[in-house]
Amino acid sequence: MNSRPLITVLLICLAVFSIVVTTTIGVAEISFMDVTRMFINKIAYFGQFIQEDWPSTWETIIFNMRLPRVVLGFIVGASLSIAGAAFQGLLRNPLADPYTIGVSSGAALGATVAIFLQNSYGLFLFGGVPFFAFLGAILALLFVYNLSKVGNNIPVVTLLLAGVVVSSFLSAVISLLMLSAGEHIRGIFFWLVGGLSLKTWSHVLMVLPYVIIGSSVIFYWSRDLNVILLGEEAASNLGIEVNRVKKIILVAASLITGAVVSVSGMIGFVGLIIPHAVRMIVGPDHRILIPTSALVGGIYLIWVDSAARTLMAPIEMPVGIITAFLGAPFFIYLLRTKRKDFRF
Numbered sequence: 001m002n003s004r005p006l007i008t009v010l011l012i013c014l015a016v017f018s019i020v021v022t023t024t025i026g027v028a029e030i031s032f033m034d035v036t037r038m039f040i041n042k043i044a045y046f047g048q049f050i051q052e053d054w055p056s057t058w059e060t061i062i063f064n065m066r067l068p069r070v071v072l073g074f075i076v077g078a079s080l081s082i083a084g085a086a087f088q089g090l091l092r093n094p095l096a097d098p099y100t101i102g103v104s105s106g107a108a109l110g111a112t113v114a115i116f117l118q119n120s121y122g123l124f125l126f127g128g129v130p131f132f133a134f135l136g137a138i139l140a141l142l143f144v145y146n147l148s149k150v151g152n153n154i155p156v157v158t159l160l161l162a163g164v165v166v167s168s169f170l171s172a173v174i175s176l177l178m179l180s181a182g183e184h185i186r187g188i189f190f191w192l193v194g195g196l197s198l199k200t201w202s203h204v205l206m207v208l209p210y211v212i213i214g215s216s217v218i219f220y221w222s223r224d225l226n227v228i229l230l231g232e233e234a235a236s237n238l239g240i241e242v243n244r245v246k247k248i249i250l251v252a253a254s255l256i257t258g259a260v261v262s263v264s265g266m267i268g269f270v271g272l273i274i275p276h277a278v279r280m281i282v283g284p285d286h287r288i289l290i291p292t293s294a295l296v297g298g299i300y301l302i303w304v305d306s307a308a309r310t311l312m313a314p315i316e317m318p319v320g321i322i323t324a325f326l327g328a329p330f331f332i333y334l335l336r337t338k339r340k341d342f343r344f
Contacts, residue, residue, distance in 0.1 A: 084271025110136020269327020
């Protein structure tokens with residue numbers, strides 16, 4: 001019996017449950033039942049069966065403050081997981097993710113430049129932080145892509161090494177900008193470590209189109225990703241235009257990475273941990289792996305964000321710190337178990 005449809009249904013139910021539960025977490029104590037009733041009240045037809053006996057301020061807290069943050073957290077987690085699954089499949093390497101390729105570092109540098117110009121010189125250039133983050137991601141991708149190109153081919157190991165080198169260089173540039181920021185370094189620091197505080201529906205609507213487009217493109221080419229797992233030469237013999245597929249998937253994954261990094265900052269290891277863990281459960285078929293990774297990644301990040309809000313309350317920890325604590329040991333485990341084999 002094929003259990004994959006059952007797993008998908010269970011994950012969707014768990015995602016809905018997690019979104020409702022995490023919206024109850026906060027300074028104002030609002031019960032799970034009250035939140036559930038408020039959600040049902042907003043649904044056409046069903047709302048007439050629910051009596052509105054809660055304070056109006058509760059709806060403001062739930063729907064205007066907590067829910068946008070939870071939804072954005074789900075989108076960020078899902079997007080980073082999709083990008084990680086795409087990179088790992090494309091490069092046939094479990095250590096590949098948006099950060100390994102240098103895309104996230106490029107987005108971080110672009111956003112840091114925008115923040116630095118705004119805080120230090122009052123320059124609000126076209127598009128602000130989101131535009132500069134996406135521009136940085138694309139430029140980093142193009143640089144890594146051309147740096148690793150050998151003739152008409154792009155060797156996997158060369159691409160990974162180029163990504164590591166570019167990420168290190170961009171991190172140095174970011175550190176230099178932070179030193180030059182003076183008293184404004186605090187704002188850059190908290191953005192770099194990643195967080196979802198003070199996010200609104202405008203942030204959700206800003207990233208959603210890019211995430212939908214990029215994710216749809218990656219899922220459309222998921223069959224080709226499956227073939228590439230056999231090896232580039234074998235994929236070419238089967239009629240797959242390997243270099244063309246590489247370009248499309250790299251750009252699509254960079255698009256969604258740049259979009260979410262522009263609003264959440266640097267949240268590491270999500271794109272590394274989730275796809276690898278999901279692959280061990282559902283297998284390497286990207287037609288199943290990509291949507292399942294999206295669901296698991298979204299669920300994972302909203303619970304991590306809830307932990308960030310409560311572990312040191314009333315002080316809120318940046319989400320990126322917790323994901324680093326959880327992800328670093330997992331990365332070491334992968335590095336030790338896969339050090340003799342760069343491919344799946």
